[in-house]
Amino acid sequence: MTIEEQFIGKTYYKMFINEHEGIHPIHVIGDAYQEELQKDIPDLSPIRFAQGEVYFHHKDYEAAIFKWENVTNELSPWAKKNIADAYYESGILPNAEDLYLAIDTDNLTLQTEVALKLFSLYIARGKVDSAVKIIKKTIVSNPDYPNVTERARAFFEEQNDWENAIELAVNEAKRTGSLNWFQILHLYVDQGVTKNHAPNYFSQALIELFSVDQLEFEGLASSLWRSYEYEGSFFAWLKEINYILLNFEMNHEEAWPELSRLHKETYDQFIDGRYLIKQVEEFIPDLLTNWLRLSDSVVAGAAVLSWNELFPVSISVAIVEEADKLIAQTEHSFDELEECLTLFEAIMKWAVAHDMGEHNRLIWIVDQLIDFDSHHLFVTGYSGSGKSSFINMIIGEELQDSPTTSMVMFSDSEELQISEISDQGITDLSGFAEFQARMDRRRNALESMIEFRQPTPFLYENQLAILDTPGFNGSHYDRKDIFNYLHVADTILFVLDANDPFSDKEQEIVSQMQTLAPDIPIHFLLNKMDTIANEQDAAYIVKETKREIASILPNAKVFAFSSKKNNGQSLADLKGFVSSIKQMRNIEDKRLSKLLYFIRTTITSLLQKRIDVENQLIESVRWNEDLLMRLNGAINQLKDIESEKTSSITKAYRSIKDSLQKEISDVIPNMLKECSKLISEKSDFSKIHIELNDEMNKRIQDHLNNDVLPKYFTALQGWIQQAKGEFDDSQAFLVEMSEGLNNMYGAERISPDCDYKVLDDWSRDTDRMTTSIPFDPVNIMMRRTPSQFLLKSAGRLLGALSQNKTMLFHKYQAFVENEDYSEAVSEVNKRFFQQFELFERALDRDTTLFFRQPLKVLNQAADEARIEISNNKEMLSKMNTNPELFRDPLTLFEVRLRQFEWMTVAGKGMQTVY
CATH class of the missing domain: 3.40.50.300 (P-loop containing nucleotide triphosphate hydrolases)
Incomplete structure (x- = not known):
């Protein structure tokens, strides 16, 4: 055991035990301490260091600290670390942290041990950021120190700190080349925690792994592929993995089933109608090149040839030649019919989504071909x-x-x-x-x-x-x-x-x-x-x-x-x-050839339909603009006719009314003056003005009912007939105009039925107004004018004396014959024509009602034409702005079709049907 291992395990004290293993360490080290004191220059630091360890192991942390504080030689840094350990074990974490941070040493092992202790301390104190910082620093300074990376990984995973966990796995995999770290990274990918990293983050690790273990390389690359497949970074991944694969020597004798399958699936997705050519054309050549290099599949060869046909020079000549050789092989497990039906279904789905029809007859035909x-x-x-x-x-x-x-x-x-x-x-x-x-x-x-x-x-x-x-x-x-x-x-x-x-x-x-x-x-x-x-x-x-x-x-x-x-x-x-x-014989192959024929004709017809739709939209815009111009012209003409007829009909009605007003104004004054004949010398001049007023109103009433109203009725009936003639002319014009518009529509779209009920309403109203008029008496002789006042006063005062009657007779007679009845006539006209004037004021509205329905129909048709023009122009703009939205999917469908034709028709020596 090395001295540093003794320091780490706090077993330095065992150096003093040796042959005294049966004696308690305290006694042995105590004896050593006494023995050292006997020396001229005693060195007590090692003994105190050892005593501190023994006290520590017996959890007498205070005694241990006391001993270690008195260590002054080269053991001092380790003693300080041990003091911090004692505070840590005592639960006095702030003191422990301060002491750990105060240790200044060049010894890498001691630095690492202090860092690991701080790491544990920070975790205990909930200082996660500090723990992350110290463990990452430790990994950088001493990654091979036992359990450093394992402890870091466990911590990051426990904290769900996948950013640092992934960084650790990638860096360690690249640094050590250890398959274990690559497998850990693979696990992270499968857990879905790596997808937020840019694909190139893993490139160097993949390159390293290829030389370590190709089976694991395929597994990790495939997992990364699947993790990015539905992310926004998928194209970046494809660019990265294809670049990596292009720089490897690929051996056909080695199986790459998963990567080959992923290349095929991705290529199929790229050409199934969901992408535009500009979105995928950058990636497909390398994708196909690597697919062919990964697999000697006829499918891959056909894909290369079909893409090269429509986009020549995008794939290297060597790859095209290799694909051409492969295509001669007919022994393959490719389910041709199933793949062709999948293509057909994709085209049908796309056609429905783009309003190109449901093609039920074609679907029926395909069903017959597979029977x-x-x-x-x-x-x-x-x-x-x-x-x-x-x-x-x-x-x-x-x-x-x-x-x-x-x-x-x-x-x-x-x-x-x-x-x-x-x-x-x-x-x-x-x-x-x-x-x-x-x-x-x-x-x-x-x-x-x-x-x-x-x-x-x-x-x-x-x-x-x-x-x-x-x-x-x-x-x-x-x-x-x-x-x-x-x-x-x-x-x-x-x-x-x-x-x-x-x-x-x-x-x-x-x-x-x-x-x-x-x-x-x-x-x-x-x-x-x-x-x-x-x-x-x-x-x-x-x-x-x-x-x-x-x-x-x-x-x-x-x-x-x-x-x-x-x-x-x-x-x-x-x-x-x-x-x-x-x-x-060969019925399946022949039917398959026919299926490919129908797929091709469908693609061709859809491309033509796109052109037809554009031409139809252009023609529709032109036709609707022409129609709108005619409709606007018709609307303006109708408004002019309405204005003209309103003026003409109102003017004719007003002429009749004015004529009768003049007649009343001319007749009634004379009628009233003739009432002078009713006055005689025998008249009761005190009441004569009342009698005259009653008689005058009676004659006015009789004249209006017996003379004016019948004449007015007759005149209004003629006016109604005249208005009907005006309306008939308008209706005839509208019928003629609508025929031209309906000819444009090719159907009875414009129905110019005017509202003749207006004439019925007028006939009813005029009949009602001219039947009889309840007429309140007009004050003719009962007014308070000076002349009438004097005359009526004289009648009351002098009328009782016979000698005055002759004078009053002549005065009254002269008054009646010479009186100005204009005010009374005006009042009669006002009362008589009141309802007729109300009728006149409604003529504008009534005439408008007559033309309302045709005008509504024309305005509605014009609005529909405007909407149609706007919608069609918008569709044209979209089609012309992004023609590839329609053209590209069909072009890619054709690429896929050619792939199947290479495999099924050319590969089997069958004749392609066009």
Whole structure:
């Protein structure tokens, strides 16, 4: 045991024991102390140091401290440390801390021991930051000191101080190369506590680990990969790990299964439509390069070649050449069909998310391609060839009594199921009647297809599904739509009419099908053989037809058929023919090739749809701007018409009213003056003014009711008819205007129905107002004017004397004949026309009500056009600002498609279908 180990364990005192082990140390050291005192120059410090240790071990800390305080030689630093230890054990921690900190020594061991004691003290006092600081300092100064790093690790983990724990593990792994520390770091990664560190923090450790243990290297790198996979630092990790791997010599003979799998998964994610090209193109070349170096997988080789096709020069020539060699290998465990279906599903999901439709027909087609239990027989031919009768005989039902108008797939099932599949959805049909009705009224028949399933012995026995097409009729448009389903077929059966077999137009169709689907065998059914006059002619037709077909299609078979023969025999013969043309060899590979074809056409159609959508948006903006201009013009015209009609109608009404007002003003004064004839010398002049006032009001009332109101009624009826004419003109204009707008819409969107109820309201109101007017008497002769006052006073004073009556007669008569009745007339007009003036003030509002609905419709249409323009311009702006948001995912889908084509088509020597 070294002297420092004795100091640390406080066993220095044992040097004095030696052969006195049976005697208590206190006695032995005490004797040594007495012996030392006898010397001329005694050195008591070692003995006191040893005595302090013994007292310490016996927990007599006070005595121990006393002894150590008197140590003055080279043992003094250790004595001071021991004094601090005594205070620590006594629980006097502040004193212990001060003493530890006061120790000044160059001895690394003592420094480390003091630091470890301070470390424990700080933990006991809850001074975590000080504990972290002292232990990190100790690790830097003396990392190999026993248990320093282990104690630090345990402390950091207990405190959940993962920052320092990870730093310790990384630094120790790099410093020592110890597999244990790499495994500890691996554990931290798996616990998910390292993901906040930048990926390059672990780079040097990974490089060191590669030379220590490659299996552990793969494990740690894979764990780091998974920890960063869904973090914002994932791309930084990929850059770092690919840089590291590129600088290693990788040996194909060594297995790297986990890293290879992670490269594949990441590459698949990069090209599954969720990323833009600019986000991943920096990383993919190195990712593919390392994937190929880690694995001799055909999948990796195909990925390299497919990426290099679309982004040439991004991958080194050597890697491309190596991939090209690998691709010739066909022995691999890659599930081609599953991967292709995954790609297809990703494209469909992306299309739905980007409002590109649900593509139910395409999904249905793919479902048929992976149904390997059924052979798909594509039955086609020109209209009139008897194809429908042939199908009816096979199915055993008179399903169609007219040519097929839709694509129909007939297959066997335990029960009747009929469905119509369109891009918008799948509709179940209730039975034969609805199926036949649907077939009869189809217009855009090829926009959907019908799946007809029922128990059918012939189909069941032959494991057959029949795709029945509409008959060709010379239309290239219909022909193209029929050909869209061609690649669902395993075999094509072309139906010919024996009366005109294999005509030029039929040869043209067959040639087109050969060009579009060279791998699909074409055979022929020579139908209507029962219509041939005799067997010799029939045999000749069969022979010549076979010869002509063989010159173009040497491997094609021809089956002569008559639907009017015995059905049992016909079906038996047909069964043999079908069996001879069914090619089930390599059916999975052929179907896979077709699946890739449909994936490619889907990508192409989606790219075209993007262009179509942009063009539609541009056209929609232009159309809506044109529409809005016309709508605004119509609105302004309508407002002008409304203003014009309001003015015209109000002016006409006011003219009638003003005319009657003038007539009343002219007639009533004369009527009142004529009341002078009612005065005679016999009149009672004390009451004559009352009698005259009553009579005058009576005559006014009679005139208004009997003369004015009937005339006013007649005039207003004419005015209403005139207003109706004005309204009719306006309505006619609106109808004409709406026709132009509706022509633009292509539908009855603008309905310019004005509110003629206004005329009914006017007619009712005018009738009510001109029927009779309750008229309160006007004060004509009862006013307090000076002249009337004098006259009435004279009448009361002088009227009783007969000699004065003549004078009063003449005075009253002259007064009535010469009185100014303008004030009374004004009052009559005011009272009479009061309700008519209220009616007049409402004319503006009523006329507005007449035009309100058309104006509302036009304004609403204009608002809709503005919203449509704004929305479409916004969509165009997004599309033009970030065209890659649409284009890039489809381009990456195409990269993935080419990867599968390299593996499945080119790798197997199969012909790619385009």
